[in-house]
Amino acid sequence: MRRLAREFTKGIIERNPVFALLLGLCPVLAVTTSLDNALGMGLSSTFVLVCANVLVSIIRGAVPRKVRIPCFIVVIASFVTLVELFLQAFSPDLFDSLGIFVPLIVVNCVILGRVEAFGSRNPVHLAFFDGLGMGIGFTLSLALIGFVREVAGAGSVWGYSLIEGYEPALILALPPGAFLTIGLLLGLFRLRGRKTRGRAL
């Protein structure tokens, strides 16, 4: 039980895929112009991560080591196709604004990394919680960046405008703003991490 809880919580802060491991950066920067895009991307990736981790864990005994990476890629790509068809049918607006980053979930290194490092070596229940924890960590990071960029870049949250007459800092909604936001947040987290733990990260 304690093991389960540990596998679940490690991905959220301590080994957060975005801010601690710097993985899966392309969608993190590309789709975080607003909070709803960021959440949509995060949840889609979480779904793929959990399903792929569980399925790989189930078939881990049957996959020869030499061809494991292509096998994992096929598993991941199948779930990505599911997500793609689902979004196309039920949320076409989100599908359009995420663009090619929906099919590109297949090359998200967080997913292949977890599947290879965890799913292919651990039993199903652990793989499930590991995937869920990492996915939530990924989603939260995306949501944080999306929140900062939407508030500063458009003066709104979830499409609702916050302050009357706020002149939005447009640069944060444009590509440079993505690099700026993640660079500053990463630096701030490291500063805090060093203060609380007394060592540089």
Added chain:
Amino acid sequence: MIGELAIIFIGAVLVNNFVLTRFLGLCPYIGVSRDLKAAAGMGLAVIFVMTIASAVTWMIYYYLLLPGPANLWAGLLGRGGDLTFLRTLSFILVIAALVQLVEMALLKTSPALYRALGIYLPLITTNCAILGVAFLNIDYFFGSAGALEGSFTKSLVHGFSAGIGFTLALILMSAIRERLETADIPEAFRGAPIAFLTAALLSMAFLGFTGLI
């Protein structure tokens, strides 16, 4: 045609730079940009694989997935043979196999080139810029009725220019990061954070190219 191709080239290199505007291929961009030599090697490998991948994925899409007279197994499958939903799955597998093939072919034919690019080739499989350029080719050069005119040449040029754009951004970044090594940066910002802030400034500079085409 030449004019259109020139617009595709300038668009992919400067206006919609793959790294700085489209956010594709960021992992190698932050990971391999510490020194200039490695950046140049990685850039060359990406240009090479991107161009080949554009050609191969175009053929896969046109001859095997897209319904229509060009589809090779339309008669076999019935219903016009619409397999476009297999795009993601087939492209990533083809690119993974392609990188392996390129690696083996280079080892046999040009050991010198292999020594220069060899260690970067395996990394390229998970480089989202390669898969990204294949998807963008489909989005740009295939209409709802099938392939647009000259789409093969355009895909090829687009893949090549995207690689050039990636290399340009990577080399600029590594030149700046070599200078940053000796700069006095607050401790918490050393490494990745300052690299992102530098990328923000570069991206801002590239924003100036908007409206060029």
